[in-house]
Amino acid sequence: EEASGLVALAWETLGEGHQCGVEELAEALFGGRGPGECYTAFYLLALDRVYFRKRGRAFEARPLAQVQELKARLEEEEAQRRRVEAFAAAAAEALAQGEEGRPGEEQWLAGDHAWAVEALQHSVVDEARLTGGLMDALLEACGRPRTLHAALRLLQDLGAWGAHEMVQQRRLGVTARFPGEVRAQAEAVERAEFADPDAGRREDLTGLPLVTIDDASTREVDDGLSAEALGGGRARLWVHIADPTACVPLGSPMDLEARARATTVYLPPGPVPMFPHGLATGPFSLTAGQDRRAMSLCATLEEDGSLADCRVVPSTVRPTRRLTYEEADELHRPGEAG
Numbered sequence: 001e002e003a004s005g006l007v008a009l010a011w012e013t014l015g016e017g018h019q020c021g022v023e024e025l026a027e028a029l030f031g032g033r034g035p036g037e038c039y040t041a042f043y044l045l046a047l048d049r050v051y052f053r054k055r056g057r058a059f060e061a062r063p064l065a066q067v068q069e070l071k072a073r074l075e076e077e078e079a080q081r082r083r084v085e086a087f088a089a090a091a092a093e094a095l096a097q098g099e100e101g102r103p104g105e106e107q108w109l110a111g112d113h114a115w116a117v118e119a120l121q122h123s124v125v126d127e128a129r130l131t132g133g134l135m136d137a138l139l140e141a142c143g144r145p146r147t148l149h150a151a152l153r154l155l156q157d158l159g160a161w162g163a164h165e166m167v168q169q170r171r172l173g174v175t176a177r178f179p180g181e182v183r184a185q186a187e188a189v190e191r192a193e194f195a196d197p198d199a200g201r202r203e204d205l206t207g208l209p210l211v212t213i214d215d216a217s218t219r220e221v222d223d224g225l226s227a228e229a230l231g232g233g234r235a236r237l238w239v240h241i242a243d244p245t246a247c248v249p250l251g252s253p254m255d256l257e258a259r260a261r262a263t264t265v266y267l268p269p270g271p272v273p274m275f276p277h278g279l280a281t282g283p284f285s286l287t288a289g290q291d292r293r294a295m296s297l298c299a300t301l302e303e304d305g306s307l308a309d310c311r312v313v314p315s316t317v318r319p320t321r322r323l324t325y326e327e328a329d330e331l332h333r334p335g336e337a338g
Helices: 002-014 022-030 035-047 064-096 105-110 114-126 131-141 148-158 167-171 180-191 253-261 325-332
Strands: 052-055 058-061 211-214 223-231 234-242 265-267 270-272 292-301 307-317 321-324
Touching: 002 022, 002 035, 002 052, 022 035, 064 114, 064 131, 064 148, 105 114, 114 131, 114 148, 114 167, 131 148, 180 253, 211 325, 234 307, 321 325
Parallel strands: 211 321
Antiparallel strands: 052 058, 211 223, 223 234, 234 292, 265 270, 292 307
């Protein structure tokens, strides 16, 4: 800082745009042009990144606007250096706690060092080094090699990613984590009742027997079936699909996120839901014994199986029974049932 102050003093003394040699600068700073003064002046100029620039064998004092820009850039670099050091210290503390005491991804991304964890995650997912050398700086501060594999290992060691993290899943954009505005909207939906845009035409089908068929581990039950005998060999079949639109305004953050996801994705570690978990397995799920909103397709079939008519209506349903695939198969084989 003292050296920078001396160069700043010379810049102010000589004035912006002034060109000078080492001797003139030495005299301006130290009152002499001897070898010692000249060497010190040259050393200060070699360290300077703000006030002077080389012009052939001379040095030119930069314009004020450029000096201010360079000073701001250096201040940003220094602030970034301190942030990197703070992250490295937090990483060392987390590693010292052992696996049981380390924060998970949610805690890292909600804390002061979320920017660093996100930077490392993006670097690994994109399979590219971050611009500006940020990934290298983070890894070097943590004592790791400056490679993408080292970034992956650091995230795993910190608990920000699991030991068997499905990186390819992240590269495809399939993530169970929802943006903050979607999570906030989900919390509001769970706390309050929203006006149903289809209330005036929603049919009450709660008296209709309704069966859902899913895997035993499924918690997000989004469809069900009903059937009615009409006589004369005719039948009416219903397919009910859970309808979240009453709670998800068109164009809202949750609506846009659900459209982007399109469906719940089932992977070995677990499902990646279309809607936040609390809603997908709660009010948006066709739970037995609970009134739920649905979109219902009604198809009337003739005795020969041909389609007589069909319609789609918003409805309120009350599932009566949940079956597993195995239980449904047993119902198709009554002679084999125990």
